[in-house]
Amino acid sequence: xxxxxxxxxxxxxxxxxxxxxxxxxxxxxxxxxxxxxxxxxxxxxxxxxxxxxxxxxxxxxxxxxxxxxxxxxxxxxxxxxxxxxxxxxxxxxxxxxxxxxxxxxxxxxxxxxxxxxxxxxxxxxxxxxxxxxxxxxxxxxxxxxxxxxxxxxxxxxxxxxxxxxxxxxxxxxxxxxxxxxxxxxxxxxxxxxxxxxxxxxxxxxxxxxxxxxxxxxxxxxxxxxxxxxxxxxxxxxxxxxxxxxxxxxxxxxxxxxxxxxxxxxxxxxxxxxxxxxxxxxxxxxxxxxxxxxxxxxxxxxxxxxxxxxxxxxxx
Ligand SMILES: Nc1nc2c(c(CN[C@H]3C=C[C@H](O)[C@@H]3O)cn2[C@@H]2O[C@H](COP(=O)(O)O)[C@@H](O)[C@H]2O)c(=O)[nH]1
Numbered sequence: 477x478x479x480x481x482x483x484x485x486x487x488x489x490x491x492x493x494x495x496x497x498x499x500x501x502x503x504x505x506x507x508x509x510x511x512x513x514x515x516x517x518x519x520x521x522x523x524x525x526x527x528x529x530x531x532x533x534x535x536x537x538x539x540x541x542x543x544x545x546x547x548x549x550x551x552x553x554x555x556x557x558x559x560x561x562x563x564x565x566x567x568x569x570x571x572x573x574x575x576x577x578x579x580x581x582x583x584x585x586x587x588x589x590x591x592x593x594x595x596x597x598x599x600x601x602x603x604x605x606x607x608x609x610x611x612x613x614x615x616x617x618x619x620x621x622x623x624x625x626x627x628x629x630x631x632x633x634x635x636x637x638x639x640x641x642x643x644x645x646x647x648x649x650x651x652x653x654x655x656x657x658x659x660x661x662x663x664x665x666x667x668x669x670x671x672x673x674x675x676x677x678x679x680x681x682x683x684x685x686x687x688x689x690x691x692x693x694x695x696x697x698x699x700x701x702x703x704x705x706x707x708x709x710x711x712x713x714x715x716x717x718x719x720x721x722x723x724x725x726x727x728x729x730x731x732x733x734x735x736x737x738x739x740x741x742x743x744x745x746x747x748x749x750x751x752x753x754x755x756x757x758x759x760x761x762x763x764x765x766x767x768x769x770x771x772x773x774x775x776x777x778x779x780x781x782x783x784x785x786x787x788x789x790x791x
Pocket of ligand 1: 548551766767770
């Protein structure tokens with residue numbers, strides 16, 4: 477499966493009409509990255525991480541968070557252009573886990589938009605936030621039903637059923653429609669599976685790569701194709717967007733989910749990172765490069781330019 481993600485991304489990048497990868501710059505850029513700065517854990521300020529004291533709650537937190545780890549196309553309207561939507565949602569959710577305890581799978585299965593808004597720090601008086609909260613509720617209903625019906629309400633049961641295989645866990649998560657992150661580009665299926673993959677990576681971080689966080693094939697995960705990694709690559713000169721696409725993004729024009737442009741942006745980011753990994757002789761994993769590039773985008777001056785805005789349930 478991970479090979480099919482890489483192969484599809486390479487094919488889209490090669491045939492892209494709206495952008496191109498600057499192959500000539502890949503090796504030097506990769507060598508310039510702070511390769512040892514990839515995070516080794518989840519930030520406890522934003523995440524409920526109690527792997528020793530509360531492994532079930534920790535697994536429930538990561539799976540709940542990554543079920544709603546999307547909304548980037550709504551975030552500027554919901555949290556403002558300078559906020560990290562991920563941090564707002566993760567922080568609100570962690571707060572609920574700390575004060576209210578772990579929501580049961582049954583409770584998630586019954587959650588409505590108002591309940592989802594309260595859990596994730598969205599203000600239901602804001603129509604954009606309410607629309608996103610309704611999608612969060614659907615994602616959480618799916619998760620609640622999957623854990624309740626398939627694993628007796630135990631979130632760790634869903635993780636343990638994968639038997640330490642990242643691929644198996646991704647395959648079980650993608651049974652939920654909002655995790656089935658597969659695009660169609662000129663008639664070709666292009667899998668990204670961003671939230672299913674980041675859920676595995678976040679479990680590994682939360683559990684320090686041990687127990688429920690131990691995945692033998694974690695090194696096979698690709699980057700998590702969102703809108704920040706390609707934004708960093710574009711502004712660091714690795715991706716050249718067509719003048720028309722660049723202008724549309726720079727004036728904040730929405731790029732439709734599933735459009736040729738959107739798929740080419742996400743695929744080029746996946747493939748560019750694979751080229752960097754090859755240039756580095758596999759000294760780092762795609763996930764480590766993802767985290768380095770994503771955290772670079774969060775910290776540096778990248779917020780002075782708008783990222784591509786796509787209202788999608790995938791990122
Ligand atoms: N490629 C990639 N995309 C990621 C993340 C994360 C957070 N992962 C945490 C786990 C360990 C690390 O230390 C990170 O702290 C969120 N996102 C995406 O970003 C967007 C939100 O952006 P903003 O509005 O600025 O917060 C949204 O689409 C969300 O899905 C990542 O790691 N990689």
